Amino acid sequence: MREPVDVPIDDDVIRLGQFLKLANLIESGAEAKTVIAAGLVRVNDEIELRRGRQLRPGDVVAFAGHSARVTG
Template identity: 90%
Template sequence: MSEAVDVPIDDDVIRLGQFLKLANLIESGSEAKTVIASGLVRVNDEVELRRGRQLHPGDVVAIAGHRARVGGVR
C-alpha cells in the first residue's frame, strides 16, 4: 500500500464522499456511492459504508491501494 498523501481541506471537517473526489481517489460522486456501498473504502483501517461520514484532520482514507490523509484547513 502506498504512503498516505496529505490533502488539505477548506473546513474543520469533510464528508467521505467529498474527500474521495477532492483527493482524486475517484472520478465522481456516483462512483463514491458505489465504492463505499461495496465496502471498498477504509477509514483509519476500518471499512466505512457511510458516504456522509465526517472526516477530521489526521483521518486516513484508503481505496485500491491508495491512501490519503485529511490535512489541515488550507
C-alpha cells in the same frame, strides 16, 4: 501500501464522498456512492459504509491501493 498523500481541506470537517473526489481517488459522486456501499473504502483501517461520514484532520482514507490523509 504506500505512505498516504496529504490532502488539505478548507473546513474543520469534510464528508467521505467529497474527500474521495478531492483526493482524486475517484471520478464522481456516483462512483463514491458505489465503492463505499460495496465496502471498498477504509477510514483509519476500518471499512466505512457511510458516504456522509465526517472526516477530520488526521483521518486516513484508503481505496484501491491508494491512501490519503486529511490535513487542515
